[in-house]
Amino acid sequence: MDRQLLEVRQVTKYFGSGSVVTKALDGISLSVQRGDFTAIMGASGSGKSTLLNVIATIEQPSSGDIWVAGQNIAEMRERQLADFRRDQLGFVFQEYNLLDTLKVGENITLPLELRRTGRAEMRRELRRVAQTLGIQDQLDKYPRKLSGGQRQRVACARALIAGPALILADEPTGALDSANSRGLMQTFVQMNEQLDSTILMVTHDAVVGSYARRVLFLKDGRIWSEVDRGSRDRRDMYREILAVMAALGGERDVW
Numbered sequence: 001m002d003r004q005l006l007e008v009r010q011v012t013k014y015f016g017s018g019s020v021v022t023k024a025l026d027g028i029s030l031s032v033q034r035g036d037f038t039a040i041m042g043a044s045g046s047g048k049s050t051l052l053n054v055i056a057t058i059e060q061p062s063s064g065d066i067w068v069a070g071q072n073i074a075e076m077r078e079r080q081l082a083d084f085r086r087d088q089l090g091f092v093f094q095e096y097n098l099l100d101t102l103k104v105g106e107n108i109t110l111p112l113e114l115r116r117t118g119r120a121e122m123r124r125e126l127r128r129v130a131q132t133l134g135i136q137d138q139l140d141k142y143p144r145k146l147s148g149g150q151r152q153r154v155a156c157a158r159a160l161i162a163g164p165a166l167i168l169a170d171e172p173t174g175a176l177d178s179a180n181s182r183g184l185m186q187t188f189v190q191m192n193e194q195l196d197s198t199i200l201m202v203t204h205d206a207v208v209g210s211y212a213r214r215v216l217f218l219k220d221g222r223i224w225s226e227v228d229r230g231s232r233d234r235r236d237m238y239r240e241i242l243a244v245m246a247a248l249g250g251e252r253d254v255w
């Protein structure tokens, strides 16, 4: 199988029109290999969410191409895009986006319901992801009975269950305290290392970013620099992220 999963080529995104145009992405190019765990960091307004949203097909790029698993999503029509999102992507957002009226197990199997998967397979897959993420005892509860950290793990299970090619996460720890943020990142590492999930995650938090194998830094809608973990440990990665943040000139509170 082709190792390359995602290629973003010369993508621009403008918002607004006339004299109030914002250039959110400025000819950005990047690629992601299968099995990568990549974080996107950068100051507020640098284009992180816009980049994730054009890959997620939530926003349309103004120009450029985006290839995912050999398909150019910039050329797809709405119907194809809906199928593409359902079959290839998993999402983890800052807000858990769980449905309060459904039990945890039902929330997790929603993507399989959309694909009309059979009951037996659904139960089997539910057991598999719930065990991997350590939430098998929560399946019959309602989401409001869970802590923020547990809810976010349920959101991960839902993102994983249909075996998406790419998991997109926008500030997944944004609503969590630091202990739960670390717990969620350990879950991401587990998804990446044990289930071979390919993850692209936006974060402004250096600790969270340090769990990734690679961090891309955005500035003014372009890639400004890249840090690869290589064989170094997470603390080294964390120190290097802080150094790049300092060099980028952003003050801590605007990240």
Ligand SMILES: Nc1ncnc2c1ncn2[C@@H]1O[C@H](COP(=O)(O)OP(=O)(O)OP(=O)(O)O)[C@@H](O)[C@H]1O
Pocket (backbone or CB within 6 Å): 015, 016, 022, 023, 024, 042, 043, 044, 045, 046, 047, 048, 049, 050, 051, 204, 255
């Ligand atoms: N829907 C929109 N309409 C107009 N401008 C937008 C829209 N979405 C984003 N922008 C602008 O595009 C630029 C990039 O925004 P984006 O949200 O991608 O940045 P970000 O790095 O994710 O920031 P943050 O960390 O604050 O979420 C900003 O100048 C922003 O104001």
